[in-house]
Amino acid sequence: MTPAPSTVETIAYLKSLPAVRERAEQVYARAQEGHLKHFDVEFARLNDVAKFVVALIKRDYDAADIPNIPPHTRLRHFDVGQKDRIKQLCESWKGRVDTMETVRRLVDLVVVSVLLDAGAGDRWTFEVKPDNIQKVSRTYARSEGLALASLAMFKEGRFSSDIHRSHQVDGKKSPL
Known part of the structure; x- marks a missing residue:
C-alpha cells in the first residue's frame, strides 16, 4: 500500500503545471458539453482572446524574457x-x-x-x-x-463559525 503524500508533496503537486492542466481540462470538457453552472464559453472567440493575451505579453516583455514570465496565481x-x-x-x-x-x-x-x-x-x-x-x-x-x-x-478565524475550527471557511459567518 502506498503511503499518503505529505502536505508538502500535496501542495507542490497542486502548484504544479500538470495539476493546473488536469483541472483546466476537466473544466474545458464540461464547457464543451455545456455543463458549466455559472458561465458559458464562447468558443468562437477563443482565438481573439489568445491574440489579445499574446499582444499583452509582447507589449510588457522582451522576447528573451518570455520563458521566464512568472505565473499569475x-x-x-x-x-x-x-x-x-x-x-x-x-x-x-x-x-x-x-x-x-x-x-x-x-x-x-x-x-x-x-x-x-x-x-x-x-x-x-x-x-x-x-x-x-x-x-x-x-x-x-x-x-x-x-x-x-x-x-x-x-x-484570525473570521470566515469560520466554529471557534474550535477557526482555519476554515464555512459560509455561516460574515467576515465583517
Whole structure:
C-alpha cells in the first residue's frame, strides 16, 4: 500500500503545471458539453482572446524574457515581499492536522481570497503592521493586498463559525 503524500508533496503537486492542466481540462470538457453552472464559453472567440493575451505579453516583455514570465496565481500573491506565508501557515498546523485537512484549509483560503478579490478596484490597500521580523509598515494594493488581508482574516478565524475550527471557511459567518 502506498503511503499518503505529505502536505508538502500535496501542495507542490497542486502548484504544479500538470495539476493546473488536469483541472483546466476537466473544466474545458464540461464547457464543451455545456455543463458549466455559472458561465458559458464562447468558443468562437477563443482565438481573439489568445491574440489579445499574446499582444499583452509582447507589449510588457522582451522576447528573451518570455520563458521566464512568472505565473499569475493567488499563491504567488500570498508570497509578496519574498515571504513564503503559506509554508509558514502549514508549519503552524504541523502535528495537529493531517495532509487532507491541510489541503482542505488551503482550498478554503484560496477560494475565499479569490472571491474577495473580485471587483475591489485599484484604490483599495492593506497595511501590514511592523512585527519582530518586519520592522516597518508596508502597504500593498490590488491582488497582493487582498491576498494578505484575506490571509490575515483566515488566520484570525473570521470566515469560520466554529471557534474550535477557526482555519476554515464555512459560509455561516460574515467576515465583517
